[in-house]
Amino acid sequence: MSGEEGVRIDKWLWAARFFKTRTLATDAIEGGHVQLNGLRIKPSRNVKAGDRIELVAGDQQWVLIVQALADKRGPASVARTLYEETAESIAARQARIEQRRLQHEPADDLRGRPTKRDRRAMTRVRWD
Helix, strand or coil: CCCCCCEEHHHHHHHCCCCCCHHHHHHHHHCCCEEECCEECCCCCEECCCCEEEEEECCEEEEEEECCCCCCCCCHHHHHHHEEECHHHHHHHHHHHHHHHHCCCHHHHCCCCCCHHHHHHHHHHHHC
């Protein structure tokens, strides 16, 4: 744990297990996928307890309130104590997960190039 001066946000995001590496956290911050208290920031910016972080990682979005500081990566049980997710964020994430579960992605059935058998079936459908 660190003192009251704060911890670099890229280290904190890595320690809180939102990213597998600090480099990925830095890239997300520089790409504008992380906001601190509503502002776009640089990876060297310090985060303090009580700060609000808006984070987009992959297709997931979080709104977090920093509860504790850490600059070293520890177990997941400790990482979960570093932040509190807002109720609105939890509800929105659950709604997106449910929507994704119910929707069928057309490209999910496609697996690379068609086999010889698949091509013959497509030809039969086309010419019949």
